[in-house]
Amino acid sequence: MGQTLYQHIDEANEALDRSKAVIEVENLSKSFGDNHVLQNFNLILKEGENLVVLGKSGSGKSVLIKCIVGLIGIDSGKINVLGKNIPGLEQEELDRLRAEIGFLFQGSALYDSMTVRENLEFPLRRHVAKFGENVDSLQLVREALHSVGLEETMDLMPAELSGGMKKRVALARALILKPKIIFYDEPTSGLDPITAKEICYLMLELQQKFHTSSLIITHDMECARITSNRVVILIDGQNYAQGDYRELENSKDPNIKAFFK
Amino acid sequence: MTETGEISRFAARFFKEVFKPPYEFRELLRQSYEIGWNSLPLVGLTGFIMGLVLTLQTRPTLVEFGAESWMPSMVGIAIIREIGPVITALICAGRVGSSIGAELGSMKVTEQIDAMEVSGTNPFKYLVITRVVAATLMLPLLVIMADAVALFGSYLVENLKGAVSFELYFSQVFEFLNFGDVIPSITKSFFFGFAIGLIGCYKGYFSKKGTEGVGKAANTAVVVTSVLVFILDFIAVLVADIFYEL
Ligand SMILES: Nc1ncnc2c1ncn2[C@@H]1O[C@H](COP(=O)(O)OP(=O)(O)OP(=O)(O)O)[C@@H](O)[C@H]1O
Ligand SMILES: [Mg+2]
Numbered sequence: 001m002g003q004t005l006y007q008h009i010d011e012a013n014e015a016l017d018r019s020k021a022v023i024e025v026e027n028l029s030k031s032f033g034d035n036h037v038l039q040n041f042n043l044i045l046k047e048g049e050n051l052v053v054l055g056k057s058g059s060g061k062s063v064l065i066k067c068i069v070g071l072i073g074i075d076s077g078k079i080n081v082l083g084k085n086i087p088g089l090e091q092e093e094l095d096r097l098r099a100e101i102g103f104l105f106q107g108s109a110l111y112d113s114m115t116v117r118e119n120l121e122f123p124l125r126r127h128v129a130k131f132g133e134n135v136d137s138l139q140l141v142r143e144a145l146h147s148v149g150l151e152e153t154m155d156l157m158p159a160e161l162s163g164g165m166k167k168r169v170a171l172a173r174a175l176i177l178k179p180k181i182i183f184y185d186e187p188t189s190g191l192d193p194i195t196a197k198e199i200c201y202l203m204l205e206l207q208q209k210f211h212t213s214s215l216i217i218t219h220d221m222e223c224a225r226i227t228s229n230r231v232v233i234l235i236d237g238q239n240y241a242q243g244d245y246r247e248l249e250n251s252k253d254p255n256i257k258a259f260f261k
Numbered sequence: 262m263t264e265t266g267e268i269s270r271f272a273a274r275f276f277k278e279v280f281k282p283p284y285e286f287r288e289l290l291r292q293s294y295e296i297g298w299n300s301l302p303l304v305g306l307t308g309f310i311m312g313l314v315l316t317l318q319t320r321p322t323l324v325e326f327g328a329e330s331w332m333p334s335m336v337g338i339a340i341i342r343e344i345g346p347v348i349t350a351l352i353c354a355g356r357v358g359s360s361i362g363a364e365l366g367s368m369k370v371t372e373q374i375d376a377m378e379v380s381g382t383n384p385f386k387y388l389v390i391t392r393v394v395a396a397t398l399m400l401p402l403l404v405i406m407a408d409a410v411a412l413f414g415s416y417l418v419e420n421l422k423g424a425v426s427f428e429l430y431f432s433q434v435f436e437f438l439n440f441g442d443v444i445p446s447i448t449k450s451f452f453f454g455f456a457i458g459l460i461g462c463y464k465g466y467f468s469k470k471g472t473e474g475v476g477k478a479a480n481t482a483v484v485v486t487s488v489l490v491f492i493l494d495f496i497a498v499l500v501a502d503i504f505y506e507l
């Protein structure tokens with residue numbers, strides 16, 4: 001069983017080697033005062049790839065993806081997303097680009113004052129043009145909720161959902177615009193191991209169904225193992241090592257081994 | 262002190278973006294309902310009690326001087342010029358300022374504001390502008406309502422003690438009241454509303470991480486706004502005085 005699973009990954013990775021990059025980060029540096037969070041960080045995300053970024057708590061993983069989507073300004077370096085240079089973009093262009101991006105926040109970040117349906121409709125407010133004039137937003141909401149298996153929650157408030165359900169709804173919200181790239185910030189944090197695994201398999205399923213590229217941030221090794229095509233290890237603000245899960249798992253480097261205990 | 266600069270910059274950003282489309286009318290309406298309509302009971306009740314208390318307290322003195330008949334116009338002027346606007350503003354600083362501070366603070370902390378931004382909606386427009394505009398527009402309406410209820414409370418006391426009729430009481434109130442009393446009072450109410458919305462939003466929008474940060478945002482919003490209400494009131498009186506001189 002294990003053997004065939006790996007074979008599948010090998011084949012997928014070969015295909016990925018030939019595909020083009022959707023995100024390129026070059027020498028990215030970002031400090032908050034004296035806190036040098038990222039220093040000359042490099043990363044490439046290829047089309048259709050699930051790239052996991054591993055790092056300790058506080059190592060700057062969330063800061064990294066927030067820089068990539070332009071939520072946080074950077075000090076120096078280059079960030080290229082879908083061929084656009086993020087730091088140089090006007091607000092309007094940035095917004096247009098964000099229609100191609102889904103973002104799952106660490107704490108789900110569902111809007112407390114809105115129902116599940118309104119939460120999902122929110123990204124459609126500005127980006128509905130992407131689907132043409134006569135789009136049925138209710139239909140899109142249903143589809144997105146269906147793909148995370150939560151159609152029945154449509155009229156509930158976020159406070160009425162469990163932690164796992166919130167993650168799923170947040171995932172549905174990230175998916176609703178059918179983005180080319182999805183950012184997952186700790187998709188499994190705060191979930192029990194079984195629900196966490198379900199979310200991971202859901203992420204894999206979505207990758208295959210919608211052919212999205214994903215940047216997944218986690219310190220959950222099980223999640224990294226299940227979802228990753230490739231893994232990047234973030235230590236001291238730098239891209240310390242990268243490779244597929246097995247390569248890194250067998251590494252002799254104590255800094256890397258620490259993650260796989 | 263650095264904060265004064267930051268709040269000014271926040272206000273400048275408000276004026277820069279308030280007239281730029283897209284406009285968030287639905288959210289503005291929702292906020293006006295939340296800030297205006299939902300404050301009615303509290304503002305009404307306090308206004309009513311102020312009317313009662315003010316009349317009960319001043320009445321004996323006026324009776325002593327035999328100036329009982331001045332009661333309606335005196336109370337009317339006090340309420341409309343000063344007590345109505347200031348009490349309403351303070352009540353709203355407490356109720357509205359803290360709830361805006363806490364709401365935006367928790368949205369900030371739980372990354373809901375970031376989520377809006379990546380959804381292509383400008384959170385400053387959607388959250389801040391709608392709330393500040395709603396507060397600015399609703400406060401004068403609440404003040405007018407509070408004035409009316411306070412005068413009614415005052416009338417009830419007069420009616421019980423002095424058996425004054427409704428028509429007589431209010432004709433006396435309005436006899437001495439002129440635009441010079443009403444206009445400055447309404448004008449300053451706009452500024453009170455603006456201050457309440459702006460400070461609440463500012464504190465929430467830049468709230469520090471953690472639940473503690475949210476509590477602090479709500480709390481300091483109330484404190485700063487209340488002080489600001491008195492400062493603005495003082496400035497309003499000075500400005501109104503200058504106009505009287507002219
Ligand atoms: N807006 C900010 N202002 C100042 N410092 C910040 C800000 N955001 C993050 N930091 C700092 O940057 C560092 C990295 O934070 P980040 O949230 O990226 O960590 P993380 O790797 O995502 O950790 P976790 O796994 O706990 O989520 C931390 O030291 C944090 O204090
Ligand atoms: Mg994080």
